[in-house]
Amino acid sequence: MNTRSTHEPIIQMRDIEKHFGSVIALAGVSVDVFPGECHCLLGDNGAGKSTFIKTMSGVHKPTHGEIVFEGKPMHFDDPRDAISAGIATVYQDLAMIPLMSVARNFFMGNEPIKRIAGIPFYDKDHADRVTMDEMREMGINLRGPDQAVGTLSGGERQTVAIARAVHFGAKVLILDEPTSALGVRQTSNVLATIDKVRKQNIAVVFITHNVRHALAVGDRFTVLNRGKTLGTAQRGQITPDELQDLMAGGQELAELEGSLGGTV
């Protein structure tokens, strides 16, 4: 799994600061992400995780700091720029339309075209075939490409969204809390999907506040707290308890944990 020694980082976030008026949301965060790694970004609510990934995906412009993508400094004016560069974000609200079929959702905005007498028609056969193949690859057996997304479980929808981003050429895949609303089995499905994506040499940025989910697939772990990084740790160099403590800012949680009898 350790491919980093042979690669340059695909994206480097250097000393990123983001201020909203008088609020300092990010106070100098630096993170490198390598192709083929799953980089977990952990942090409690309000730690700055969302602001940070929105900066990476072009939604926010950093107040200070530099984004280096594939060795070149980049300035994303809007999310479209980031998407066309190859930075895809799967948000919690998914960008899926429940009443539409899986195939139509999969190709939404990127519909394949087949020209008949010069008129551009939607190439349904192609779309259906590719969707079925990609879904099978991800381990989802659809009844058919016409099955509505509304019939899929939350985990399967996440997987469709991830497969879609990968199919359309994502080099960096940012997943914003993909497991936060899922049950145990669905979560393991999504984590398995992350593992498959990583093996295709795509960089995965996995945002979560669940230490166990992070440790299940993560190669490296960066903890954010109050807009700052508390350092990046390698897999195997850190225990779940240490991660949990870092996220919560150390001693407060230790006190809490004492009163809860070690259940957090």
Added chain:
Amino acid sequence: MSETAQVTDLSDERIKEMSALRRALIRPELGGMVGTVAVFTFFLLFAYDSGMFNAQGVLNWSIVSAQFMIIAVGACLLMIAGEFDLSVGSMIGFAGMMIAIFSVTLGWPTWLAIILSFAMCITIGAINGFIVIRTGLPSFIVTLASLFILRGFTIYFPQTIERKTIIGGIRDVAEGDWLAPIFGGKIGQPVFQWLGDVGVIDTFERGTRQGQPVVDGIPMLIVWAIVLVIFGHVLLTKTRFGNWIFAAGGDAQAARYVGVPVNRVKILMFMFTAFCATVFATCQVMEFGSAGADRGLLKEFEAIIAVVIGGALLTGGYGSVIGAALGALIFGVVQQGLFFAGVESSLFRVFLGVILLFAVILNTYIRRMITGER
């Protein structure tokens, strides 16, 4: 990674296999199909001898159905894109009145009057759409305003200019015009003459039209309806733009995330709805030879009802042009069928309300089957 690698088979044993029949049944058009069969069965049983199913009778309810179809296609695509247009009825009156004022009052060529009216109405449709997109207000409110504004002007202009609310004489000024027959003409006369000669269709037995068939061609109104239904159906189900229509109505924000030009799609659908209303108005004006300030009253609701009977969802993102066309057919057959069957015509409205309610209940049930929601 051992705990994740083993999860490879994700087929869910709790999802029941669906029978082919059940799968064939759960489609937006189902309600419309059931309704069409029911309505035809009813009138074949109770009004067969009334002349409803001879050539003239068929033409009679076909024309009425075609009128509904023309506006239902526009309303259907707009509703699937997630918006309403309540100004369709007023737009019909307005477009017809503009044609009359341009061609009769101002004496301009009919083709110019028709083209100008189309341009004006499509522009108004675009303005409706633009206001909805820009303000974020519900299209229900924005087009309700257009409903009153357009109806007001439709009465004001002829009142001020001609001191009356009906302008006639359009047929005379349209004589020899090249564009007017596209809306007011008929096609297939030789076929119908032949059908009359061989006795399939009755012919006039005396009078100036002796020997001519009682139905001497298919009005362009019906041709427009068929063309628009086919166009709408192909656009919606077979093109990239059709996917965008569904996406815009299904979840505009989600569609924007993946790069669908939602605002453009919605505004174009408002313009298309206006186009359909103007087609309706032009055909009507050419048929009657006059424009009236009260034309098109309540048509917006009839279009919406036809679309909903056809299986479209009021909240957008789901529906079918074929379904809407079947809804329009049900409308036309029942409205004229009650007349043929000798039933008091006011009962038509009772029927409308009842069938609307049943259609919405049936469609809600179908949608739940499709999406698996409870």
